[in-house]
Amino acid sequence: MKWVPADIEMYLQAAEYVDTAIIPLLPIDLEDGMKDSATKTEFATLLSGFLERQFRGRVILMPGIPYQKGMEDNVLPQLEEWNKSLGKVSLRHVFFITSDLAWKQREDKIGGNLLWVPSLPLQQMDERSKTAALEDQAAQLMSLFAQKWEESDTV
Amino acid sequence: MSKNRVSRRQFLNYTLTGVGGFMAAGMLMPMVRFAVDPVLKANAAGDFTATKLNVDKITKEPQRVDFTFEQKDAWYESEVTNTAWVYKNDEGKIVALSPVCKHLGCVVAWNTDKNNPNRFFCPCHFGLYEKDGMNVKGTPPLAPLDEYPYKVKDGILYLGKAKPRKEA
Ligand code: FES
Numbered sequence: 001m002k003w004v005p006a007d008i009e010m011y012l013q014a015a016e017y018v019d020t021a022i023i024p025l026l027p028i029d030l031e032d033g034m035k036d037s038a039t040k041t042e043f044a045t046l047l048s049g050f051l052e053r054q055f056r057g058r059v060i061l062m063p064g065i066p067y068q069k070g071m072e073d074n075v076l077p078q079l080e081e082w083n084k085s086l087g088k089v090s091l092r093h094v095f096f097i098t099s100d101l102a103w104k105q106r107e108d109k110i111g112g113n114l115l116w117v118p119s120l121p122l123q124q125m126d127e128r129s130k131t132a133a134l135e136d137q138a139a140q141l142m143s144l145f146a147q148k149w150e151e152s153d154t155v
Numbered sequence: 156m157s158k159n160r161v162s163r164r165q166f167l168n169y170t171l172t173g174v175g176g177f178m179a180a181g182m183l184m185p186m187v188r189f190a191v192d193p194v195l196k197a198n199a200a201g202d203f204t205a206t207k208l209n210v211d212k213i214t215k216e217p218q219r220v221d222f223t224f225e226q227k228d229a230w231y232e233s234e235v236t237n238t239a240w241v242y243k244n245d246e247g248k249i250v251a252l253s254p255v256c257k258h259l260g261c262v263v264a265w266n267t268d269k270n271n272p273n274r275f276f277c278p279c280h281f282g283l284y285e286k287d288g289m290n291v292k293g294t295p296p297l298a299p300l301d302e303y304p305y306k307v308k309d310g311i312l313y314l315g316k317a318k319p320r321k322e323a
Contacts, residue, residue, distance in 0.1 A: 017279070017280055018259075055279055056260045057279045058261065146278050
């Protein structure tokens with residue numbers, strides 16, 4: 001489900017089936033890394049969208065969190081907050097999806113699950129190989145989701 | 156000297172006309188959409204889309220077929236990829252099932268759960284469907300998978316818009 005009224009209506013009726021939130025972390029670099037940060041933002045956005053389509057009955061895809069490069073440490077407490085508040089409404093699995101390496105280095109401080117995926121040069125690909133590449137990456141993430149769910153469902 | 160000054164009344168007049176203009180535009184836009192919509196619908200939904208699948212490559216084992224078409228949304232066109240699970244049933248008839256779980260809309264796949272071979276499996280809440288798309292009682296889905304109408308032209312499979320089926 002996405003953060004749009006129609007999906008939220010569905011969520012409100014089926015909340016007991018929805019226990020997972022996806023939050024894309026989207027870097028914005030206003031200096032030399034402008035294009036690189038745009039690539040990473042696009043990639044994390046596409047990937048999250050793909051996952052939402054696969055798992056739309058159990059997952060809410062939140063609007064992504066944009067942040068300026070270099071400000072990651074200021075954003076960290078926010079992520080913990082999200083983790084806590086979402087947990088309170090029974091969204092007990094929180095996945096932060098990003099292509100920005102800065103988060104990989106802070107993984108243990110994030111609290112939720114960090115899914116760091118290196119971005120691909122989508123710009124140089126045609127439509128078909130783009131989809132194939134995305135699906136490839138997504139398939140790995142999907143098994144991670146399934147694994148987390150299985151662990152928690154069997155408890 | 157005060158000729159060019161805008162009086163309070165004029166000022167209100169200007170601003171309110173401005174706001175009114177916006178509101179009028181807001182009312183007009185939906186109407187334009189109504190006028191245009193039927194055209195969009197005719198070529199987006201009514202037609203069959205060619206898949207890349209040759210009909211003699213269809214076996215009794217469901218295979219995943221992706222097909223892409225242009226979809227016109229309110230204000231932009233986009234390429235949409237749909238998926239179907241395609242196979243021939245025991246009578247030799249082609250069956251094309253939608254992968255969208257009838258519970259809450261996750262994507263199901265054929266034969267992916269070890270404990271339930273030869274069934275469609277939904278990873279979200281472990282929904283199950285038989286090969287013919289019928290939902291398995293006791294799992295969350297309450298209806299069978301939607302089915303695509305199909306056509307065969309020059310040996311190629313064409314799929315229409317998936318439709319719900321009657322319950323088991
Ligand atoms: S969405 Fe498929 S079982 Fe719930």
